[in-house]
Amino acid sequence: MKDKIKKVLVANRGEIAIRILRTCRELRLQTVAVYSEIDRVAAHLGYADEAFLIGPAAARKSYLNGTKIIEVAREAGADAIHPGYGFLSENPDFADAVARAGLIFVGPSGEQIRRIGDKTSARRIAKDAGVPIVPGTVEPLATDSEAAVTAEKIGYPVLLKAAGGGGGKGMRLVRSAGELPSALRGSRSEALSAFGDGRVYIEKYIERPRHVEIQVLADSHGNVVHLGERECTIQRRHQKVIEESPSVIVNDALRRKMTDAAIALVKASGYQNAGTVEFIVDQERNFYFLEVNARLQVEHPVTELRTGIDLVREQLKIARGEPLGFRQEEIEFRGHAIEARICAEDPENNFYPDTGRIALLRGPGGFGVREDRGVEEGDDVSAFYDPLMSKLIVWGQTREDALARMGRALGNYEIFGIRNNLRLCQWVIEHPDFRAGEFSTDFLSEKFQPGMLDRSSSDILTVAAITALTHHTVLPTQSTRENGVERSKWKMKIADTFQ
Amino acid sequence: MREYTLTSGKETLKVSVDGSGRFLVNGRTIEAALSSGAKGIDRVQIGNRTYALYCRKREEFTYDVWINHAVIRVTVEDIRARLLGELGKQAASSSGPQMVRAPMPGLVVSIEARQGEIVQQGQGLLILEAMKMENEIRSPLAGRIEKVGVSDRATVEKGQVLMVVVPVEVKHPTDNDERT
Numbered sequence: 001m002k003d004k005i006k007k008v009l010v011a012n013r014g015e016i017a018i019r020i021l022r023t024c025r026e027l028r029l030q031t032v033a034v035y036s037e038i039d040r041v042a043a044h045l046g047y048a049d050e051a052f053l054i055g056p057a058a059a060r061k062s063y064l065n066g067t068k069i070i071e072v073a074r075e076a077g078a079d080a081i082h083p084g085y086g087f088l089s090e091n092p093d094f095a096d097a098v099a100r101a102g103l104i105f106v107g108p109s110g111e112q113i114r115r116i117g118d119k120t121s122a123r124r125i126a127k128d129a130g131v132p133i134v135p136g137t138v139e140p141l142a143t144d145s146e147a148a149v150t151a152e153k154i155g156y157p158v159l160l161k162a163a164g165g166g167g168g169k170g171m172r173l174v175r176s177a178g179e180l181p182s183a184l185r186g187s188r189s190e191a192l193s194a195f196g197d198g199r200v201y202i203e204k205y206i207e208r209p210r211h212v213e214i215q216v217l218a219d220s221h222g223n224v225v226h227l228g229e230r231e232c233t234i235q236r237r238h239q240k241v242i243e244e245s246p247s248v249i250v251n252d253a254l255r256r257k258m259t260d261a262a263i264a265l266v267k268a269s270g271y272q273n274a275g276t277v278e279f280i281v282d283q284e285r286n287f288y289f290l291e292v293n294a295r296l297q298v299e300h301p302v303t304e305l306r307t308g309i310d311l312v313r314e315q316l317k318i319a320r321g322e323p324l325g326f327r328q329e330e331i332e333f334r335g336h337a338i339e340a341r342i343c344a345e346d347p348e349n350n351f352y353p354d355t356g357r358i359a360l361l362r363g364p365g366g367f368g369v370r371e372d373r374g375v376e377e378g379d380d381v382s383a384f385y386d387p388l389m390s391k392l393i394v395w396g397q398t399r400e401d402a403l404a405r406m407g408r409a410l411g412n413y414e415i416f417g418i419r420n421n422l423r424l425c426q427w428v429i430e431h432p433d434f435r436a437g438e439f440s441t442d443f444l445s446e447k448f449q450p451g452m453l454d455r456s457s458s459d460i461l462t463v464a465a466i467t468a469l470t471h472h473t474v475l476p477t478q479s480t481r482e483n484g485v486e487r488s489k490w491k492m493k494i495a496d497t498f499q
Numbered sequence: 500m501r502e503y504t505l506t507s508g509k510e511t512l513k514v515s516v517d518g519s520g521r522f523l524v525n526g527r528t529i530e531a532a533l534s535s536g537a538k539g540i541d542r543v544q545i546g547n548r549t550y551a552l553y554c555r556k557r558e559e560f561t562y563d564v565w566i567n568h569a570v571i572r573v574t575v576e577d578i579r580a581r582l583l584g585e586l587g588k589q590a591a592s593s594s595g596p597q598m599v600r601a602p603m604p605g606l607v608v609s610i611e612a613r614q615g616e617i618v619q620q621g622q623g624l625l626i627l628e629a630m631k632m633e634n635e636i637r638s639p640l641a642g643r644i645e646k647v648g649v650s651d652r653a654t655v656e657k658g659q660v661l662m663v664v665v666p667v668e669v670k671h672p673t674d675n676d677e678r679t
Contacts, residue, residue, distance in 0.1 A: 346570075359539055359553045359565075377538070416540065416553035416565040423568040453569075460566055462524050463543050463550050465505045465512050466531050468562035468573035471554050473501075473516060 004320045005080045005104060006030060009073040010048070012084030013063060014374030015391060016298075017044035020082050023312040032076045034069060036062035038384060043376045050076055057384045063087045066094040070101045080104040080319060082312075086386065089295040090117055106319040108273050108294050116269050116292045126289040129268040131261040134280065134288045136203030144184055150202050151180060157205040160187040164197030173205055206288065208440035210281045211235070212247050213293075214262035215303045217314050218272045221323040226259040227303045227311075228333055230276075234428055236351065236444045241421070242428055243299040244338040245306050247281075248399070248437030254285050261289070273318045274300075274311055283440075298341070298391070301372060305337040305395040336402040337395045340410065340429075344387040346419040348450040353387045356380065359417030364409040368395040368402075381418050389420065399437075403429060423453045501632075504576040559584070579603070579634060597640055599662040601655040605629030610651055616644045617667060624662050627655070642666045 007030040010017045017033060021044065024031045033048035038057035045051045052072045055062035062068075066088055073081055081098050083089035089107065096110035108116075116122050123133050135154045140163040141147045151158045151174065160183055162170030170191030172183040184200070192198035215227040231247035232240045250258070262277035269292075276297050278290040300311050309331070317325070345351045361377040373390035375381065381389065394409055396402030410426045428434050431447070500515040500523065515523040522529045532544040543550045553565040557572070560581070564571045582602035609626040612618055618638045627634045646663040649655060 356555075359555075413568075414551075417555065419570050426568070455567075455569070459548075460550075460569065461507060461510060461571065462512070462529065463531075463545065463552065464564040464566055464571040465507065465514055465524065465573055466522055466529070467533065467541055467543060467552050467554050467564055467566075469503060469505060469514055469516060469522075469575060470533055471556065471562060472503075472560070472575045472577065473518075 005316060007032065007076070007078040008080045008082055008106070008316070009034065009069070009076060009078040010044075010082050010084065011063070011069050012082075012087055012089075013039055013042060013044055013385065015372045015388065016084040016086075016296075016374075018047050018374060019301075019372050020084060020312050021047040023310055023316070024082075027313065027316065029316075030078075032073070032078050034063070034072060036384075038382055041379075043374060043379065052076065057382070059087070059384065066091065066097055070097055070103070073098075073103055074101065078103065080106055080316075082106040082315070083295070085295050085298055090293075092117070104319050106273070106315050107296075108271055108275065112269070112271050113294045116271050116275075116294055119291060122269075122292055123289070125269050126261075126265055129261075129264045131265050131289045132287060134203055134206065134290070137201045140199035140201045141184075144181065147184055147202060148177065148180055151177065154202070154204045157207065159203045159205040160184065160200045161203055162187070162191035162195060162197070163199040163201055164191055164195030169194035170200060206280050206282045208283050208442065209233075210247070210249055210283075210440055211240075211278065211290075212250060212258065212281045212287070213276045213278045213297075214259055215297075215300070215311075216262055216266050216275050216277060217311075217318065217324060218266050218275070219318045219324045220272055220321055222267075223324045224263050224266050225324060225326070225328045225331060226262055227307050227309060227331060229255065229258065230299055230302050232299060233439055233441050234434070234443055235441055240299065240341065241444070242338065242340055242425065242434075243302050244336065244399075244402070245302045246333070246336065249281060249283075249285065251285070254281075254287065258287055261287075265289070265292070274315050298388070299339050301370060301391060301393045302337045302339045305370060305393055306333050306335060307331055308334075335395055335397045336399045337393060338402045338406050338429075339391055339393040340406060340425040341388055341421075342390040342392055342413070342415075342425070343421050344381045344389055344418050345421050347421050347424040347448070348453060349419075350450075351421075353383060354381070354419035355383050356418050358415065360414060361416075362412075362414040363390070364392070364412040366409075368405050369409050370394070389415075389418075392425075403435060423455075424448070427453055505573050506576065507571055507573045579629075579632065583634065583636075595666070596645060597642070597664045597666070598660045599624060599636065599639065599664060601627060601636075601657055601659045601661055602634075603627075603629045604657050605634070605655060607649050607651060607653045607655060607661075608633065610647065610649070612638075612644050612647070612662065614644050614647050618642065618644060618664065625649070627661075636661060638664055640664060640666055 008024050009032040010020045021031050031048040033045050033051040034054045035042055036055055036057050054068045055065050064087055081103055088094040090113055092110035092113040095105045095113055098105040126133050137150055157175045160172040170187050172187040174180050174183045187200045188198040210233045212229050212231050214229050218224040228245055229247050229250055230243050230245045232243045234242040274296050276293040279287045280290055281287045344354045346354055357380050358377055363371045370393045375389045392409055394402055394405040396405050406429050410422055413422055433439055500517045502515040505512045505514055512525055534542050541552050555563050557563050560575045562573050605627040607625055608628045612624045620641045622638045623635045624638050625636050627636055642664040645665045648660045
């Protein structure tokens with residue numbers, strides 16, 4: 001079975017490509033990297049045996065160009081393609097095309113992706129498997145009385161949502177029965193004008209939710225195991241910033257229920273390879289199924305640091321048709337892990353992505369520190385791809401240790417030349433509510449304002465000013481025609497102003 | 500010492516520099532040693548504290564300084580440089596006789612070009628004393644001085660025409676130098 005995969009093409013870039021290539025090298029597999037025109041000297045190329053150009057900078061012409069990638073895989077003689085995360089990783093057509101080309105897709109099959117990736121299909125599978133889902137109607141409300149009855153049954157507060165579209169249009173939060181009639185009227189009319197469809201449905205409103213997900217591995221022999229939970233509640237506009245394991249809000253009883261539910265769901269769906277089952281947890285420790293991510297996730301190192309299990313290696317083993325090498329009882333969980341996503345974004349300027357050359361990059365190290373980085377000093381960060389530059393993951397024996405270690409690691413991290421969110425991550429790690437484990441997905445939107453990160457003492461400002469001024473007044477030497485006139489006495493007084 | 504006004508966000512600093520490493524910042528004397536290292540990283544030493552920074556010019560008078568985990572944007576108000584720079588930009592874009600105008604009010608302390616003289620682009624035309632400094636007004640183009648509009652020790656207003664220069668192709672300016 002080991003011979004089934006001898007050469008892997010990694011259909012991705014940046015930190016995840018490097019991470020996958022590392023494990024492939026350890027398993028003595030030959031490796032192929034792909035790159036777009038703007039990535040000709042990208043960091044990930046140095047980790048593969050061969051590299052192929054697949055297209056121009058634009059993702060849809062390169063990293064999303066499944067046809068070209070499969071063509072390259074065949075040309076290179078690869079027998080497997082690992083899609084990483086994002087890009088084509090959850091594209092069922094691509095997974096099918098890889099299989100049709102006689103190659104192995106390191107992940108679930110196209111059919112499995114379709115089944116579990118479709119939200120209504122996934123909710124149905126979950127419901128049938130006895131997994132709690134966010135209570136609500138699946139069909140739009142027919143009458144106002146149906147709305148009232150359903151709302152009573154679910155329990156207030158409830159959310160009215162437009163059936164015809166999203167983006168918050170037609171959404172109404174209803175806290176009590178008294179508010180329902182006017183909320184229905186408003187919701188319907190707003191939905192009608194926004195989508196031409198005034199139908200609304202009703203869902204339980206989960207207050208101050210937390211996002212907790214369960215990592216699973218399923219082989220082709222019917223074995224399914226979980227590798228614990230990850231708490232990913234600290235988000236900004238649905239983009240995760242800080243992740244950790246274990247979750248502060250998950251006690252043993254809740255963990256048992258959630259992991260049982262995740263495994264039941266995976267077994268019922270026939271899903272194979274690595275996947276993550278996402279749940280919403282409310283402040284009373286009720287949990288509700290959200291969706292399944294049919295891929296390896298960005299924050300997977302958090303799980304790896306706690307379990308000592310290399311998830312990419314397990315993915316490759318499962319892809320080869322091998323059974324899992326361990327039983328659930330053999331999986332040990334040690335200590336606490338936290339990850340910070342270091343991005344080329346300016347939190348003080350509405351998280352606007354920054355581009356430019358990285359003048360200096362010095363990552364931290366030491367005991368319990370892991371860095372999965374996609375860029376190197378001297379690289380140019382462009383606007384074509386995700387602004388994630390690096391993942392900083394720390395492990396500690398306790399959450400307190402891990403927090404201290406993350407604070408230290410972030411403090412030691414030096415990035416010059418590109419605006420980044422290091423200080424924002426530090427701000428989160430030091431925030432008393434975060435340290436107390438008391439937060440919901442509203443944490444950043446409620447508590448963070450630009451200007452909060454400004455710890456510039458007057459000394460720092462003075463030093464910055466002096467430096468800028470020195471750069472400004474150090475002028476290029478200019479030769480002026482002397483015309484036989486002594487000009488030296490003017491040069492000291494005269495500003496070199498003609499530019 | 501030359502004084503500049505620097506702004507960063509809501510902060511304003513008046514900084515004077517004499518090129519010796521001594522700075523006067525909002526009245527406070529600071530001795531700073533600056534060294535530029537590899538990769539463009541500067542090191543600033545003040546007293547027994549050392550800072551590593553990276554300074555990148557954003558625009559004409561704006562710099563981004565990376566220090567600690569912050570990026571501080573500093574704008575240098577070099578008014579004279581701005582005005583005199585504008586003078587050059589205006590003239591360079593048009594053809595025909597060029598009016599060389601005073602970029603700020605001042606006192607003419609020296610006239611360096613005579614009527615009929617051929618001058619090169621960038622050549623000094625006169626010295627205007629303004630804002631406690633002596634400012635050399637230079638020719639924005641190569642040409643012939645058609646008219647000198649002011650006399651020595653004249654007080655001029657902003658925008659006042661100092662000289663008129665007519666574009667001429669200059670090959671060997673020394674041959675045409677009529678000054679002795």
